[in-house]
Amino acid sequence: MVTSWWVLLSVVNALVLVYFVAINAVYMITSGKALHVIWRYRQRLRAFNLLDPSRAQAAPPITVLAPAYNEALTCVESVRSLLTLDYPRHEIIVVNDGSGDETMEVLESAFSLATRARIVTAELATARVRGVYQSRLYPNLWVVDKDNGGKADALNAGLNYCNTPLVCAVDADTLLERDALTRIVRPFLEDAGTVAVGGKIRVVNDCSVDTGIVTDARLPRSFLAAVQTVEYLRAFLVGRVGWAAFNASLVISGAFGLFSRGAVADAGGYASKRTTGETVGEDMELVVRMKRLFTDQGRPCRIEFVPDSVAWTEVPESLRVLGRQRDRWQRGLIESLLRHRTMLFNPRYGASGMFAFPVFLFLEGLGPVIELVGYFGFAVAVASGQASTAYIIGFFILAFALGVTLSTVAVLIEEVAFARYTRTSDVLKMFALGIIENFGFRQLNSFWRVRGLYNSVVGRKAWGKMERKGFQGSAATTS
């Protein structure tokens, strides 16, 4: 009995060690690559002036799709922000997904909507569309009013009415920077084989916002939101940039991404219960599906990330809401990967199948379980005298040091390449947060992700509610 217990403990500890070495090796490789890529990108950007005003005809038309569900308090400001986008040819389609509040009424009165006929250009199955409206004030603003069907269903409804070659999916509460479309469209100009491009998401909490434009970027006062700011820097400036550099991107944030309309329609649209089956990670699932399908069909499928095309979003400031969000993200990750598991270690899919997919599945998907089991296993090993306290402390020092290094790299990239935070105190705080988050927040995050994994196994589909303060802390809203 004692022997088998000891064997089990040894196996657990060995597993944790392998996981630890693997995940940190991956992070270090992507960090190094991201540093190199962003440095080159910034240099390259200075020499390119592709979409100067004289070449407005060269800008492919874009439809911005903004699904809205119970957004009565923020939708007008968000739409106004989308209307100020500095892009020569763009149309906005707000999809009211059967909101229970006054979203539709607010939009009608703010933008003087009139019923219009508009035929569909794709036939993705969606919940019933009640009506299509065009603004009398802004001819490029359209509203599709439909029965509730979820975010993916709303996006599909918008796609059905989209008649531009490119479509930009944003969350209704996301603020796009004025030049965000001009920047994110570049990969589509440079390579006709591009099917999707992700933009960078920044945290808007406590930033000054004036008519939909972030005028003063600052670190949130709330500890949780501030930690997420560093997390987002790490995820986007290190993770997304690194994966894109290896041509192995599997994720584009649902809050801001630009897609080839034809490619999305050919792939069957966003995953909803009326199309390819519901998932809470419809953004990731679409990207993985496009990668798989187009590779199978021998079609070009370039997926890029543009680090200086920015959307601002509000992040949760309460543990409860953040926990729900992380739970949902983890479910989305697992569902997307299991759905396309044929890609795993499949050389046909190149770096995506051989490198990114295993990393996302084993290290990001199952990693939190190993991490939590590891904490437990180490504690048991120490208590039962199977491992020395010094060994455990040494191991945690290493884990802590690697975690800090990753956050430092992310802040360094941010500062060298973009420097959006003008206060030195904010930069110092970000370095400090990279240290502090290792004590408590990291473990809590692992717990939420394990819960998400469990909920994914038992088939839970709920989205949970996001509580919002509004962009200037003006009003509390929920959706």
Next chain:
Amino acid sequence: MPDLYAQAQAVQLATRLLSPGEAFLLLVVLTGGVFLVISATMATWTLVFRSRKLALARALQDRTGRWQYELQEVLYGDKAPESLSGTVDDDNRVEFLNFLLEYVRRLEGEEQDIIRRLAEPHLDKITEYLDHPVEARRARAVQTLGELGLPTFAEHVIAALDDSSPDVAMVAASTLSAADDGGYADPVLAHLDRFAHWRLDFLAAMLASMGPEAAPSLRWALADAEVTPNTRAVAADALALLGDAPAADLAHEVLVHTEKVELRAAALRLLAAVGRGEHVDAVREAVVDDALPVRLHAVRALGGIGAEEDRDLLEDAAMSDPSPWVAIAAARGLKEAGGAAALERLAGSRHPRAALGLQVISEVRSW
């Protein structure tokens, strides 16, 4: 060397003194320590970099503020350009050129010429960067010479079309195209195949920005069967953007004699812009082509240049073409051709595409 030897001895001694477990632990802790030192170094470097950058930005702001003031005097004619140009130190020449780049993009005509005269004495310095190993440096040099130094440095910029980096070549093509001088069309067209993966409409807009002077070269490229279909299609689109009427016959020729779908579609786009009555027959045939892009652009062209009798063809395409894209374009073409009555008929019918009629009748286009 003695240090290394001493270190090696220390490691050997430690290996002898420590058990394998302890050595492993030492290694783990040391690795963690190294990473912490790296993090601290990076954080310090970031802060130093930040403060240096801020100081440089302040100094640059002071200099550009001074240059800005003096530039205004030069532009108003109160001072000779040489009086400003001569005050720039050797160390600040590149910054000065960067400063001028911002202005050359905003100004036009005589004022733009003054900016170029201001830049001229400093551009030699930039040619040093044309062979720089970092491609971004070369690209920036090509851009500066292209925007501030044409036609004097045209040879250098044209040579950059052959640069080993496609990015540098694109910067050269882009700046030559923006020079508003059709004389550069030939070298750019000759290198257009280097940019085969770029979007056609971007390349066409780039070429069209050269202005009508580029039209003869573009026509030549469109007519030459030896030129790749991609380049010919770009030339056709550029001619359409320029509204080049003499290219209409060429477009007709291409439409009739080529089988390449993209090229035929481009010819139809050109005919939609500048075609005449004698080209309509070929366009009519294209309306029932098997290839979607050809049908799509054929109905668009027919709406613009077709005769009254073509309304039936457009109505038919609007109602029965399997592609919604062709149907929308046909309905819009019908409206343009004066077929509002047919659209109203469609809108009032029980046809599955009745909404299309209603849409196009009441349509207020966004752009």
